[in-house]
Amino acid sequence: MSEKTMEEKVEQATNSKNVSLPMSRVRLIMKSSPDVSCINQDALFLTTKATELFVQHLALSSYKNGSGKETNTLSYSDLANAAEETETFQFLTDILPKKILARDYLKSLEEMKKDDDSL
Amino acid sequence: MFQMDGDGSTTDASQLGITGEYMAGSHFVLAQAPEDEGDEGLNDHEDGNGSKDNLREQDIYLPIANVARIMKNAIPQTGKIAKDAKECVQECVSEFISFITSEASERCHQEKRKTINGEDILFAMSTLGFDMYVEPLKLYLQKFREAMKGEKGISGVTVTEGMGEELTEETFTNPLPAGIITADGQQQNVMVYTTSYQQIPGVQQLQFS
Numbered sequence: 001m002s003e004k005t006m007e008e009k010v011e012q013a014t015n016s017k018n019v020s021l022p023m024s025r026v027r028l029i030m031k032s033s034p035d036v037s038c039i040n041q042d043a044l045f046l047t048t049k050a051t052e053l054f055v056q057h058l059a060l061s062s063y064k065n066g067s068g069k070e071t072n073t074l075s076y077s078d079l080a081n082a083a084e085e086t087e088t089f090q091f092l093t094d095i096l097p098k099k100i101l102a103r104d105y106l107k108s109l110e111e112m113k114k115d116d117d118s119l
Numbered sequence: 120m121f122q123m124d125g126d127g128s129t130t131d132a133s134q135l136g137i138t139g140e141y142m143a144g145s146h147f148v149l150a151q152a153p154e155d156e157g158d159e160g161l162n163d164h165e166d167g168n169g170s171k172d173n174l175r176e177q178d179i180y181l182p183i184a185n186v187a188r189i190m191k192n193a194i195p196q197t198g199k200i201a202k203d204a205k206e207c208v209q210e211c212v213s214e215f216i217s218f219i220t221s222e223a224s225e226r227c228h229q230e231k232r233k234t235i236n237g238e239d240i241l242f243a244m245s246t247l248g249f250d251m252y253v254e255p256l257k258l259y260l261q262k263f264r265e266a267m268k269g270e271k272g273i274s275g276v277t278v279t280e281g282m283g284e285e286l287t288e289e290t291f292t293n294p295l296p297a298g299i300i301t302a303d304g305q306q307q308n309v310m311v312y313t314t315s316y317q318q319i320p321g322v323q324q325l326q327f328s
Contacts, residue, residue, distance in 0.1 A: 020185055020188065020189060021181050021185050021186075021189075022181065022182065022185070025179070025181050025182070026181065026216060028179055029179050029181075029213050029216045029217065029220075030216060030217075030220045030235075032179060032217070033217050033220045033221050033224060034221070035224055035228065036220060036221075036224050036235065037233050037234070038233055038234040038235065039234070039235045040234050040235065040236045040237070042236060042237030042240075042260060042264075043223070043235045043236050043237050043239060043240045045237075045259075045260060045263050046237050046240045046241065046256055046259075046260060047216060047219060047220070047240055049256055049259050049260075049263075050219065050240070050244060050249070050252050050256055051181070051212055051215060051216060052189055053252050053255065053256070054212065054215050054249070054252075055186060055189040055190055055193065055208060055212060056189060056190075056192070056193035057193075058208060058211060059189070059190040059193040059194055059200075059208065060193045060194055062204075063193075063194045063195075063198060072197055072198050072199055073198070073199040073200065073201055074190070074194060074198060074199070074200045074201060074204050075201045075203075075204055076201060076203045076204050076207050078204070079204055079207050079208065079211070087248060088248045088249065091214065091215075091218055091247070092211050092214060095210055095211065095214055096207065096211070
């Protein structure tokens, strides 16, 4: 995401007071952090707006890097991959573990067991 | 608890929440086959962490419709988004907000302040690798303030609880007319909606005449 594109978007925004996420809910989430007492209005607005930017950033990054190019669909694994590969999104790796199918896991378990047995 | 059905199927959501902690090395979560999304219950965090008595910060989410809309507008028009991807971003968003907030809060405490202000948030973004958001955010904030100034008498968003020396409800419902010199040198009367000890970049401090 280039800054220039973001600035263009900012310029285009006619009513920039509008945010597309509910600030009251953002505030709730912020206040659930330990030791947070007061949040001023600017901080709340900035956080809400930043969250919008974050969603756009994460969605587009994951979509571009993912297999969605062929299937045209942004999937969970695209997001998990982005979290692992992009430094900015690495704080998400704990909540975005890569998924494998149960049967694949069982298969790899069996293979591990076979390796152990053959030792 | 690590449990598997005898037939290898995992239909119970609780069996899906197995993280890498229980397995050697890798970070995997067992998933149902892709075509069967069902109710994966991504809101259930059955990873054995802590007590479920308190509502954890990760359990409060922004509405999925809003999140999905922003995602849809970000990707090319022909693109689609899987349902579990939407839910997942919903969780990531809460994580992001908490991430930024704790960093900002820490700085606040270090400087012995009680109120998290805009600068704290911007600084946190910079520190945490989101410095590319900072400049656009400053522009958005400017426009936000201009829009708010234009609405005299509107209380705006109440963001703090009534605490002694901090902002109280009264501050918003009984706006004091104040002369303020703005960046372009014009003096105008605007209602007070910020605290007196907030540092506003680019705008001079409120002058109470």
